[in-house]
Amino acid sequence: SNSRCIMSSDIELISFTAYVENAENGNRVNLVNIPGNPEDMENIKIDSIYEKYPNSLRELFQKCPKDRFYLAKCWANIEFEGDPKSLTYAVDAYYKSMKKFDIRVATQVCSFGTKAVEKIESFKPVNYNALVGPYTYNLENSSMCEYMTKFISELKKLQFQEWMNNVLENFTVLQIVSNKDTDETLLVMCFLFEVSEDQEANYSVFRLIE
């Protein structure tokens, strides 16, 4: 499809945000913020990114409809401050579908192309009793695991952005949304990261093609 939305024929991303909140003053800083309808979207060959992800990505692409694979290159804003004890790291992601199902969201953090940690969450459609869609699926305030929070705080200690970006070359995130009952893959998001130079989270989104 020519749509500029991060979507498949089964489900659509409304937004994806990773953020840090400071309990002392209520400040919230977005590390990463991706809208479901980015301003621009180009195609990129999925072959060019396989090495950064587990082999499961190649297997998924081979067996699934090709309309559901996306790459988000993120320039993360890590210019947040605060006592580590009062910082909480979390993710919000919202999805929308005309179809009604329970979804499973598997978020894998990968190091050198190998899965390091994985979080699996399930969501029911909101407006469960509505006879017609759309239905929304709300992954909200999902705390990041210790692996991620340590990774980000260690990254921040590096003296130069170039060093941070060198570390981030070997760090990726893979998020797979599937139908919880049938296991059908609904949407796949591959994330790559650099650090932002202007205290603002930026992104480019690509459609992944054969």
Ligand code: G9O
């Ligand atoms: C500079 C790097 C910024 C990274 C931003 C984080 C992106 C969102 C990934 C969150 C995944 C968390 C999964 C988890 O907690 N797994 O256990």
